[in-house]
Amino acid sequence: MLTRTALMGLAGLASLTLTGHGGAPPPPEWGPGPLTVDSLPRVVHVAHRGGALEVPENSMSGLMAAYVRGTAQVLDADTRLLGDGTVVVMHDATLNRTTTTRGAVRELGARDWQRVRLRPSAALPGDWRSERPPTVAEVLDRFGGRVVLTLEAKDSDSLPALAAMIRARGLTRSVFVNSNDPEVARRVHRLGLLSQLWRSAAQLRTDRPERWASFVDLLDVDHKARDADLVRAVRSGIPRVWAHTVVTPAQRDRALALGCDGIITDAPGRVWGAPGGSSGGLPQRGARP
Template sequence: MVTRTVLAGLATLTVAGTATGLAPLEWGAGPLTIDALPRVVYTAHRGGALEVPENSMSGLMTTYRRGTADVLDVDTRILRDGTVVAMHDATLDRTTRAKGPVRGLTLADWQRVRLRPDSKLPGHWRAERPPTVAEVLDRLGGRVVLMLEAKDPDSLDTLARMIRARGLTRSVLVNSNHPEVALRAHRLGLMSQLWRSKKQMRTDRPERWASFVDVLDVDYKARDSDLVRAVRSGIPRVWAHTVNTRKQRDRVLRLGCNGVITDAPALLARAGKGRGHRT
């Protein structure tokens, strides 16, 4: 038996279980999985980066509590000592009060970093410490589907160990721009997601990835024909990024996408669920 602490909102809950079958009480019969997602899925990109500080715990928790997204997206980087953390850029310069490469830090260094929330964000946000991915998994894993983008492909084995240890293999998508990383994720027993740019989609043959990609993450700016080809590839879930207006959303849903990835989940929620996707 092992015991771990799970942070649930502002409360702390200690639960016990086996190393392969931990089940926090708030899960009920089990963690929320990708199979339980609605027909049209809304993903909060970086937690909803036009509405909350990106890749921050307070931002992720705010979006989760608002209920405006079905999936929370978190970028991941690996530190010098192997710790995996929530961060989009390879450097600290844009989003924190520090400077320099993320890869050069240890966990002790990381705990001294403070985020610098964008002054254009609505509301008031404190300069909090950015989370590790373990902290994100422990606070939100199983309560909402998470999308972890592996910015550093060499972090994949560590991500797989953390996801498997928490019983979250069907509750966490691992995202990459590289088909070979998506294939590795699949072979590690993870849910794999592959994102592609407008330029890449012009020559992609997405049907080649149907056997190992669970979600194809496509650029909404791609040509209609490229989006339709993705939808018809045999990959069951095709979500468009980064969709921040009702017009953009309605177009990709009309072309057959069954999800959107957005920096503004609350804004799109206020604009309604959008037109049903083509069958």
Template sequence: MVAMVTRIALTGLASAVSVVSLTLTGSAGVAPALPADIRPPAGQTRPLEWGSGPLTVAALPRIAYVAHRGGAREVPENSMTGLMAAYERGTAQVLDFDTRSLRDGTPVVFHDRTLNRTTYLGGEVRGLDAREWQGVRLRPKDALPGSWRSERPPTVAEVLDRFGGRIVLMLEAKDPRSLDRLAGLIRARGLTRSVFVNSNDPEVARRAHRLGLLAQLWRSARQLRTDRPERWRSYVDLLDVDHRARDADLVRAVRSGIRRVWAHTVVTDAQRDRVLALGCDGVITDAPGRLARAAQRGAQRGARP
């Protein structure tokens, strides 16, 4: 069994964010009598940063950077502390995380089907309920820079409450059957224009669109060889393409008519420069800090007389 560990005490901005629930009340399209884990906390007001509403995809720059799983080469993937670190550093405009469902239907932030790779436990994620999830602890990789303590993986509701409306979010629905539950969480918080919902399945993307969500579809290099992305432009808001795809396949995706085409999972300057040169307008990266530092160094060199 896992030894109990002390939860990380976030300071500064982290503390300020942790006590604010990012909730819009009275949002259009919210069904009545929502389950308790979907309803936003009562008695909370909008954060001052929202102004008249939450930050949405309309605020994204021309070229967007995404911290994949929070920036998995720089922070513990899919952890609350890792997501907070990526948010505070400001090197990405979008935070990405994965979602799976527990036995009782609770959506949690986790990538793998099993607990083995990233926690101290084993077995399938869906074998646990919400109470048992409280005992799961992440195992940070030794190779990560800095010092990281173990912590419980968050639920999707916790991540939406902490970051929703402050930064654009991207979540992958690893369990397609959870889509209705995820939609309820997003709609209840007024975040339908602030959260991309990702899948590798065009039919799941179509369902997300019908639910009023921002539909994201990711495709591998192999899939892109035979894909016809123009078929998806009526319901896909973001096409997420493998940077290893052939030039011709990336160009075809860019010209498909889908508004946003972002490339995954980029870790080097050369990979980033290639996909941007081919017309992609977003970079999904495990190393947002490193790419940002490299870009800054390049800009400084270019500014020298």
């Protein structure tokens, strides 16, 4: 496994090309335009919250480390809306679990957000510093068009702001907007964005995913669901079916054997690789896996 020092060194090199919207062009292997979902491989690996068992979840340094290591073609983050309309990267409705302070996210404004600091879990490998959680605009400016992103809209009233930011950067084919609610997924589709719908194992028991095929671009299914439920999802007509939240090669292999074409994982370094095999070492960004 790469050390924290090595990751930061690689991150520093990568930052030379990740200068933000309107900055330096993307690396030449990605062509003149933004990287889109059409460039994804047949089997996709997604770093859930950046890979929450390996890096501080939903942090800029964690997303950068996942990006540089190259063990995922897609970076995932959660989004919340502040009281002043700023969209930020945060999973919970409160700050209590992941930061050094407490209180509701919605009660803060952009100026307050500058003072929030993440509290990395002591269980994480390596030595991670406390840092401010990013805004969604900062994540789009750092990674947009360089890697495919999934953004879960925890607050459905953030959709207009998310759509405006994604459109302004020319990323409508590069960012999935995720929700657990089919009606929110329909709204995402109507906004001209890529819609992602996640469903739990319990929900999949009674779901009829084929009903969503006209407006869902990506069905995000619980790997703990029954075989029959996963197969029904795969056969629904929805173009992409990815399994969450996988943490072992055995879980990965089962999901792929049942027809899923993507793995959403908290441990991308652990599950990277072909079914039935090991990772064979960690690739670096720019090298073709």
